[in-house]
Amino acid sequence: MPNNPFKLPYGRQSIDEADIEAVVSVLRDDWVTQGPRVAAFERSVAAKVGARHGVAVSSGTAALHSACHAAGLKEGCEAIVPALTFAATAAAVRLTGAEVRFADIDPETLCLSPESAEAALTGGSRAILPVDFAGQPCRWKALSDLASARSLVTIADAAHSLGGEYEGRPVGSLADMSCFSFHPVKAITTAEGGMTVTDSELYRAELLKLRGHGIVRDPAQFLESAKASEVWDYEIQAVGLNYRISDIQCALGISQLRKLDDYIARRGELAALYSATLANSDLLNLPKVACGRKSAWHIYVVRLNLEALSVSRAHIFEELRAQGLGVQVHYKPLHLHPYYRRRYSLKRGDFPNAEAFYGSAITLPLFPAMADQDVLDVCQIVNDVLHSYRR
Numbered sequence: 001m002p003n004n005p006f007k008l009p010y011g012r013q014s015i016d017e018a019d020i021e022a023v024v025s026v027l028r029d030d031w032v033t034q035g036p037r038v039a040a041f042e043r044s045v046a047a048k049v050g051a052r053h054g055v056a057v058s059s060g061t062a063a064l065h066s067a068c069h070a071a072g073l074k075e076g077c078e079a080i081v082p083a084l085t086f087a088a089t090a091a092a093v094r095l096t097g098a099e100v101r102f103a104d105i106d107p108e109t110l111c112l113s114p115e116s117a118e119a120a121l122t123g124g125s126r127a128i129l130p131v132d133f134a135g136q137p138c139r140w141k142a143l144s145d146l147a148s149a150r151s152l153v154t155i156a157d158a159a160h161s162l163g164g165e166y167e168g169r170p171v172g173s174l175a176d177m178s179c180f181s182f183h184p185v186k187a188i189t190t191a192e193g194g195m196t197v198t199d200s201e202l203y204r205a206e207l208l209k210l211r212g213h214g215i216v217r218d219p220a221q222f223l224e225s226a227k228a229s230e231v232w233d234y235e236i237q238a239v240g241l242n243y244r245i246s247d248i249q250c251a252l253g254i255s256q257l258r259k260l261d262d263y264i265a266r267r268g269e270l271a272a273l274y275s276a277t278l279a280n281s282d283l284l285n286l287p288k289v290a291c292g293r294k295s296a297w298h299i300y301v302v303r304l305n306l307e308a309l310s311v312s313r314a315h316i317f318e319e320l321r322a323q324g325l326g327v328q329v330h331y332k333p334l335h336l337h338p339y340y341r342r343r344y345s346l347k348r349g350d351f352p353n354a355e356a357f358y359g360s361a362i363t364l365p366l367f368p369a370m371a372d373q374d375v376l377d378v379c380q381i382v383n384d385v386l387h388s389y390r391r
């Protein structure tokens, strides 16, 4: 990793010769974009996660925005978003004109609390966007029950959880629409890219329209009768964007998907090794996976026991970075950022579980190419730094 400033970044892609060959072969081919590999990648991901359709787009953010649009979110509607998530979950809602209603997380699993989500609902609520934080699926049974009782569309932000399972069902088959990201730190990569999967033909049609300028080419789907002779004709049925992904990226995605099970298994092994090695530390709280759920282990987040330490989280963080560990913090809750704080008059204290987590969290390096010894080295550094600041 010559260009990375850290010996061990918090996450990174795994690229092998088969991936390189797959990408290079597209460059020798006629289609570098809008060719056959996009549809092939969509079919492979959808089949893998137990969904009927997949619509691949240029990023996970584009997938979330497309899903919010397909769900009919618009000005005058609201959608529930956990306070603890990446910027994109809430931005996807706002980009449709709808308003965000934040809800708190469950303190153990760090996923959207169904009770907090229910309390945040209003008459204008149309959708709910649970985030499978760190790779652990949310309490989907409770969330689905809530959604059906209140006629809400469920849009899973599954950017962390491709390869995860809830009660034996794969992530991707649990919500009305599920959105994946293929950024290099995620489970599989297309460099940049994303996908929404769904069982609904209706949502699929809307996702495709937003991806491609609102254009419909199939005469059977035309709103106004087409002249059979005008073979070039198409209809613009809505305002859309260019959210397309290229064949170059999808060729990489197809090759990466073949290794998804191995990647997830390796992530699970490394996480288990972290947990076993750090289990005896009273200076740390380790991540917990609730029963009935298989985490995809996107990130391994520990929480510092700050009461037993003589320095701040920031101090520990900087020392770990100085020792070559590319630690991170995921995430500062969205309601503490100026845009949302000001727009919705939010303040510190509004979502105590998300804030308490944020106050002590540090993400340790975790990616499939790590060796067992890398994990042991990280644990050694973490333990040494923490013990030097024991109160």
Ligand SMILES: *Cc1c(COP(=O)(O)O)cnc(C)c1O
Residues within 6 Å of the ligand: 059, 060, 061, 062, 085, 086, 088, 089, 131, 157, 159, 160, 181, 182, 183, 192, 193, 194
């Ligand atoms: C990565 C991520 C996204 C956005 O994905 P991009 O492909 O980077 O646009 C959305 N939500 C969460 C929780 C993420 O981690």
